[in-house]
Amino acid sequence: DAGIxxxxxxxxxxxxxxxTLMCHQTWSHSYMFWYRQDLGHGLxxxxxxxxxDITDKGEVPDGYVVSRSKTENFPLTLESATRSQTSxxxxxxxxxxxEAFFGQGTRLTVV
Amino acid sequence: xxxxxxxxPSLSVQEGRISILNCDYTNSMFDYxxxxxxxxxxxxxxxxxxxxxxxxxxxxxxxxxxNKSAKHLSLHIVPSQPGDSAVYFCAxxxxxxxxxxxxxxxxxxxx
Numbered sequence: 001d002a003g004i005x006x007x008x009x010x011x012x013x014x015x016x017x018x019x020t021l022m023c024h025q026t027w028s029h030s031y032m033f034w035y036r037q038d039l040g041h042g043l044x045x046x047x048x049x050x051x052x053d054i055t056d057k058g059e060v061p062d063g064y065v066v067s068r069s070k071t072e073n074f075p076l077t078l079e080s081a082t083r084s085q086t087s088x089x090x091x092x093x094x095x096x097x098x099e100a101f102f103g104q105g106t107r108l109t110v111v
Numbered sequence: 112x113x114x115x116x117x118x119x120p121s122l123s124v125q126e127g128r129i130s131i132l133n134c135d136y137t138n139s140m141f142d143y144x145x146x147x148x149x150x151x152x153x154x155x156x157x158x159x160x161x162x163x164x165x166x167x168x169x170x171x172x173x174x175x176x177x178n179k180s181a182k183h184l185s186l187h188i189v190p191s192q193p194g195d196s197a198v199y200f201c202a203x204x205x206x207x208x209x210x211x212x213x214x215x216x217x218x219x220x221x222x
Contacts, residue, residue: 042213044212
């Protein structure tokens with residue numbers, strides 16, 4: 001299916017565990033982004049990537065790692081999960097047009 | 112400091128009436144302004160946008176107004192329908208920078 005997909009949709013993990021959220025887009029868009037949504041904070045940028053092998057920090061990057069070895073994939077890794085990382089995570093991409101397209105989100109709970 | 116502010120966390124409107132959602136920004140370098148709509152358990156979806164060289168853009172029931180001197184953006188929905196009930200995010204972008212989002216406004220359209 002064309003579009004942008006995230007996996008898993010739901011994840012429960014324990015404090016201190018490493019967890020990776022996957023994001024895959026089929027459009028070959030150059031730009032990809034990771035946002036987290038929290039009550040009272042809206043959508044905050046974690047990391048973004050302008051192209052394969054190019055990544056940059058956003059507003060709230062601490063505790064997260066990203067990679068972009070292929071244009072279509074942009075995984076987000078929590079190296080040692082903390083309860084403050086409980087959130088809904090959204091991946092997005094932008095191609096030639098300016099509007100970003102979002103995945104359906106991953107709800108992560110850290111217990 | 113927040114670059115994009117949506118000062119109303121929530122708004123209730125009767126069906127058939129006009130809904131007006133507001134957004135203020137601080138960065139004069141933004142050149143593209145967007146509105147996204149988000150339903151629970153789904154990713155944000157693009158609604159309408161406006162370039163900084165325009166002051167109005169219309170798409171069906173949705174109209175976005177841009178007042179650059181006041182650094183103010185608004186979304187008008189006329190007539191409002193129950194299916195419009197969602198969280199609305201304004202977002203801004205300058206050049207190749209990532210989208211910067213406001214905290215969102217929850218719109219409830221009452222039948």
